[in-house]
Amino acid sequence: MPVFSLPSEHVFPDPALAREDGLLAVGGDLEPRRLLLAYAQGIFPWYSQGQPVLWHSPDPRFVLPIEELRVGRSLRKRIKQRPYSLTLDREFERVMQACSRVPRQGQSGTWITPEMLRGYTGLHKAGFAHSVEVWDASGDLVGGLYGVSLGRVYFGESMFALAPDASKIGFVGLLSQLAQWGFELVDSQVYTDHLSRFGAREIPRQRYLELLDGYLQAPNNRGEWSFDAELLERLWCQGQPDFLVSQADRSYQG
Numbered sequence: 001m002p003v004f005s006l007p008s009e010h011v012f013p014d015p016a017l018a019r020e021d022g023l024l025a026v027g028g029d030l031e032p033r034r035l036l037l038a039y040a041q042g043i044f045p046w047y048s049q050g051q052p053v054l055w056h057s058p059d060p061r062f063v064l065p066i067e068e069l070r071v072g073r074s075l076r077k078r079i080k081q082r083p084y085s086l087t088l089d090r091e092f093e094r095v096m097q098a099c100s101r102v103p104r105q106g107q108s109g110t111w112i113t114p115e116m117l118r119g120y121t122g123l124h125k126a127g128f129a130h131s132v133e134v135w136d137a138s139g140d141l142v143g144g145l146y147g148v149s150l151g152r153v154y155f156g157e158s159m160f161a162l163a164p165d166a167s168k169i170g171f172v173g174l175l176s177q178l179a180q181w182g183f184e185l186v187d188s189q190v191y192t193d194h195l196s197r198f199g200a201r202e203i204p205r206q207r208y209l210e211l212l213d214g215y216l217q218a219p220n221n222r223g224e225w226s227f228d229a230e231l232l233e234r235l236w237c238q239g240q241p242d243f244l245v246s247q248a249d250r251s252y253q254g
Contacts, residue, residue: 002017003019003023003025003026003125004017004025004026005025005026005027006025006026006055008028009191010028010033010034010037010160011023011037012015012025012041012043013025013037014156015041015042015043015205015208015209016205016218017132018056018057018058018180020182020204021058022057022058022059022190023054023055023056024055024056024057024160025043025054025055026044026052026054027046028053028055029053029115029116029119030045030116030118030119031119032122032123032126032128033121035119035120035123035148036123036128036148036150038048038055039043039068039148039150039155039222040216041057041209042057042061042205042208042209042210042212043055043056043057043123043219044056044057044088044155044189045116045119046111047111047113048111048113049113049236053115055142056189056191057205058156058189058205059204059205059247060202060203060204060205060208061184061187061193061202061203061204061205062187062189062190062191062195062200062201062202063185063187063188063189063197063200063201063202063203063209063211064185064186064188064198064199064200064201065185065210066175066178066179066183066184066185066243067179067184067201067243068199068201069172069175069198069241069244070196070197070198070199071239071240071241071244072197075168075169075172076194076238076239076240077239077241078164078169078239079169079172079198079235079236079240080236080237081241082236083136083164083165083169084134084135084136084142084143084163084166084169084170085134085135086132086133086134086135086169086227086232087135087226087227088130088131088133088174088177088224088225088226088227089130089131089132089134089224089225090131090133091123091129091131091141091144092121092124092129092130092131092146093121093124093132094133094141095117095132095141095144095145095146095153096112096116096117096120096121096146096158097117097131098130098141098144098146098160098162099112099144099146099157099158099159099160100112100117100158101160102160102161108113109225112134112158118198120146120148120157120220122223123148125135125140126144126222127220127223127224128148128149128150128222129147129148129149129218130147130148130149130154130225131144131146131148132144132145132146132170132171132173132174133147133165133170134161134163134169134170135152136163137184141162142161142162142163142166143159143160143162143163143167143170144159144166144167144170145157145158145159145160145167145170145171145174146158146159146179148224149151149220149221150206150216150220151215151216151217151218152182152184152185152215152216152218152222153183153184153185153186153187153212153215153216154174154178154183154186154187154242155186155187155189155235156186156187156188156189156195158197159171172235172240172241173227173232173235173239175234175241176231176232176241176242177217177225177227177228177231179242179243180228180231180242181221182218184211184215185211186200186214187208188200188214201229205209205249216238217233246248
């Protein structure tokens with residue numbers, strides 16, 4: 001398959017035309033309007049410093065239906081210890097910068113370029129990109145993640161942890177809140193061992209695009225996000241989100 005060169009207009013080729021490695025197109029910019037159009041079509045930017053913008057639509061796609069989340073026993077115990085506090089959209093740019101600095105296996109640099117930082121910060125200011133912050137008892141930022149929200153889908157981009165289980169607990173907290181808001185899917189794009197342990201799995205791109213088309217019919221949860229305080233309290237008590245806890249297993253009686 002050829003790799004398409006994007007024109008100045010905000011258009012993308014059919015994702016089905018992507019190469020076997022998922023690469024679809026090159027060029028363009030990371031302005032919020034183009035980014036939103038890309039995500040709505042199952043396309044995302046992924047490239048390294050010094051390269052032009054590279055746009056991908058892999059097949060298969062790595063996704064986590066929120067209702068299929070798995071939280072292991074050891075992590076549930078850890079959550080019940082209340083080791084951290086969680087916030088939403090408090091320090092979006094700091095979370096992105098921290099994600100860019102964390103060394104990752106098999107990567108010599110970062111794909112979160114200055115252009116990426118500007119583009120996604122613009123999406124955040126427009127109310128479409130959101131971060132989770134994880135704080136320790138001293139008030140230090142020790143973990144977090146960020147992504148893009150459209151319809152009933154959260155497109156996860158990156159996460160970091162500077163303390164044990166920090167990003168894991170931030171992720172479980174986010175999915176607790178997303179479930180309460182009626183979200184259906186977390187798009188993790190490409191396979192990672194980390195998210196496979198939470199239940200994420202690969203599905204054919206065509207099936208992903210069908211799901212995406214349906215979930216994007218819902219209104220956007222646009223604007224600044226915050227956690228529901230009672231939901232978080234139940235998470236700390238139960239060790240897992242409400243939707244994973246049967247009535248008989250509930251330990252929180254608030």
